[in-house]
Amino acid sequence: xxxxxxxxxxxxxxxxxxxxxxxxxxxxxxxxxxxxxxxxxxxxxxxxxxxxxxxxxxxxxxxxxxxxxxxxxxxxxxxxxxxxxxxxxxxxxxxxxxxxxxxxxxxxxxxxxxxxxxxxxxxxxxxxxxxxxxxxxxxxxxxxxxxxxxxxxx
Amino acid sequence: xxxxxxxxxxxxxxxxxxxxxxxxxxxxxxxxxxxxxxxxxxxxxxxxxxxxxxxxxxxxxxxxxxxxxxxxxxxxxxxxxxxxxxxxxxxxxxxxxxxxxxxxxxxxxxxxxxxxxxxxxxxxxxxxxxxxxxxxxxxx
Numbered sequence: 001x002x003x004x005x006x007x008x009x010x011x012x013x014x015x016x017x018x019x020x021x022x023x024x025x026x027x028x029x030x031x032x033x034x035x036x037x038x039x040x041x042x043x044x045x046x047x048x049x050x051x052x053x054x055x056x057x058x059x060x061x062x063x064x065x066x067x068x069x070x071x072x073x074x075x076x077x078x079x080x081x082x083x084x085x086x087x088x089x090x091x092x093x094x095x096x097x098x099x100x101x102x103x104x105x106x107x108x109x110x111x112x113x114x115x116x117x118x119x120x121x122x123x124x125x126x127x128x129x130x131x132x133x134x135x136x137x138x139x140x141x142x143x144x145x146x147x148x149x150x151x152x153x154x
Numbered sequence: 155x156x157x158x159x160x161x162x163x164x165x166x167x168x169x170x171x172x173x174x175x176x177x178x179x180x181x182x183x184x185x186x187x188x189x190x191x192x193x194x195x196x197x198x199x200x201x202x203x204x205x206x207x208x209x210x211x212x213x214x215x216x217x218x219x220x221x222x223x224x225x226x227x228x229x230x231x232x233x234x235x236x237x238x239x240x241x242x243x244x245x246x247x248x249x250x251x252x253x254x255x256x257x258x259x260x261x262x263x264x265x266x267x268x269x270x271x272x273x274x275x276x277x278x279x280x281x282x283x284x285x286x287x288x289x290x291x292x293x294x
Contacts, residue, residue, distance in 0.1 A: 027184070088239060
């Protein structure tokens with residue numbers, strides 16, 4: 001069944017702020033086997049001019065899972081069957097580095113839903129800011145809903 | 155660390171091999187919060203038509219990112235990073251895992267000391283697992 005196009009433009013604000021943890025950055029860096037001292041060692045990060053350890057470029061992917069409820073995917077009215085979903089594209093734009101100790105605010109917007117052959121693409125844009133509104137990062141994610149596009153005449 | 159003045163269009167970042175095992179996927183599931191069963195349960199993965207447990211796409215993206223962050227010297231020099239996931243990365247239940255080969259090349263010199271790097275990530279006999287993989291990096 002096709003996705004509900006009325007969702008285009010909907011905006012989801014995360015209910016809580018997100019505190020970036022030094023130990024969470026460490027476990028994320030260890031999970032990707034990356035020994036970069038700027039992720040693991042506060043002294044090395046300070047020596048490089050940073051206030052604390054820095055987050056790897058893809059670290060903010062954790063926000064989508066932490067705030068799964070603040071997402072169109074959590075709403076049954078969207079009509080998404082999660083077993084048909086694969087990740088199509090992902091983009092991160094950094095407006096400012098992410099450091100341990102940062103408090104982040106998250107808004108998720110459904111930017112597009114469209115057909116791509118027999119599949120549908122669901123594109124979401126996540127805007128991450130500091131509580132004062134300073135932009136931190138923009139994450140654009142496209143997921144593919146396999147085989148759910150409306151067929152002609154249906 | 156490369157300097158902007160010394161980098162040209164066509165400058166390459168030598169290929170590196172990153173290995174992904176089931177143990178990586180378990181750790182990545184915990185660290186990222188992505189507990190989709192296709193990334194750790196073979197029964198679930200094969201039931202939905204996958205050849206085996208597959209790596210999180212974001213794990214593959216993170217490994218490609220390591221090539222760029224190590225080249226740039228400081229991960230905060232990466233201003234943007236985007237990929238398209240073009241093929242799954244099956245991960246067998248053995249000690250060897252799956253090797254992902256990542257290489258890069260400077261595609262553009264932008265203003266303000268920035269360059270655009272194109273990345274290639276493959277498994278097996280040249281199966282591209284990422285396409286349109288690119289990062290904008292600020293150099294000194």
